[in-house]
Amino acid sequence: MLLFPQEFTEEQLQAAYDYYEPITTHDSSLSVAVHGIIASWLNQKETAAHFLQRVMAIDLSVEKKGAAEGIHIANCGGLWQLIVYGFAGLKSAMWSEGIELQPRLPEGWGELSFPLAWRGERYRVTVTPDTYEVHKLYGGDSVAGTTI
Numbered sequence: 714m715l716l717f718p719q720e721f722t723e724e725q726l727q728a729a730y731d732y733y734e735p736i737t738t739h740d741s742s743l744s745v746a747v748h749g750i751i752a753s754w755l756n757q758k759e760t761a762a763h764f765l766q767r768v769m770a771i772d773l774s775v776e777k778k779g780a781a782e783g784i785h786i787a788n789c790g791g792l793w794q795l796i797v798y799g800f801a802g803l804k805s806a807m808w809s810e811g812i813e814l815q816p817r818l819p820e821g822w823g824e825l826s827f828p829l830a831w832r833g834e835r836y837r838v839t840v841t842p843d844t845y846e847v848h849k850l851y852g853g854d855s856v857a858g859t860t861i
Contacts, residue, residue, distance in 0.1 A: 714726055714729060714751070715747055715750060715751065716807075718754070718808070719808055723755070726751065726754065726755065727755055730748075730751050730752070730755060734748055739767070742771050742785045742787060742788035742791065743787055743788070743791055745764055745767045745768050745771070745791070746764070746768050746788065746791025746792060746794060746795045747791065748764055749761050749764030749765055749767075749768060749795040749799055750794060750795050750798050750799040752764055752799075753795070753799030753800055753802075753817045754799065754802075754817070756817060758817065758818075758819050758820055759819075759820070761795075761799060761800070761817070761819060762819035762820070764795065765792075765795055765796075765800075765819070768788060768791060768792045768795060769792065771785055771788045772784045772785055772788060772789070796825065796827070797827060797829075799817065800816070800817055800818050800819065800822070800825060800840075801814055801816060801818075801825055801827070801838065801840045801845070802814045802815030802816050802817050802840075803829075803838070806831060806832060812829070812831055812836065812838070812847050814838070814840060814845045814847075816840045816841065816842060816843070816844070816845055818840065818841070818842050822842070823841065823842075824839060824840065824841050825839070825840045825841075826838065826839040826840070828850075829847075834849060834850075835849070835850040835851065836848060836849055836850060837850055
């Protein structure tokens, strides 16, 4: 469902999430980020923000000695995906020809900005709770969008 979201209705996504999340142990460092992305897609902002805290704790918590003994590189990728695909709502290049976003920032977040390489070009994406802007780096046009 994460890789091919266009193949499922929101109702199917919600039903699968409601069934699997309570019985998932999240023993894998990848599990928490994936559940956070899906929670964000389902507009469960508080739950998605909770998953974000759990993802960050895998490598940064005092109890686990932070990154003193190394980091979980796949978890770092999951963290990026949770923020970019979940909170910014970026549609993957697998699903979209152009840069499309559907912002779902957690409560209290005023803005999110990140660099993006897309189909051979470099961009700076800035997301607010209601809108987004995409600026092509090294010259070029900007694209702005508004979500409902």
